[in-house]
Amino acid sequence: MRPRARSRTCSRASRPGWRRSSARSTAPRILRSEGDDPNRYKLAKQADTVLLFFLFSEEELREIFDRLGYEYTPETARRTIVYYDKRTSH
Numbered sequence: 001m002r003p004r005a006r007s008r009t010c011s012r013a014s015r016p017g018w019r020r021s022s023a024r025s026t027a028p029r030i031l032r033s034e035g036d037d038p039n040r041y042k043l044a045k046q047a048d049t050v051l052l053f054f055l056f057s058e059e060e061l062r063e064i065f066d067r068l069g070y071e072y073t074p075e076t077a078r079r080t081i082v083y084y085d086k087r088t089s090h
Helices: 023-033 048-055 057-069 076-085
Strands: none
Touching: 023 076, 057 076
């Protein structure tokens, strides 16, 4: 078996002319430029947390929560969906 040749990789950020930009890094810069602080906000960029309640059955969620050491009540899904729906960018 021949040894694998090492590939030369270069991260995008270090390439000449590459401007690193993403919503995650842009939003804080915009807020700061307007004299605001992103740490004042509770925002979820993606709706992953809410999506979990639609992907798993109530029994599966109960098992997952129990395994992680959290209590799961009938009110948990409703409260969580309402909480994150207000803070999720769509």
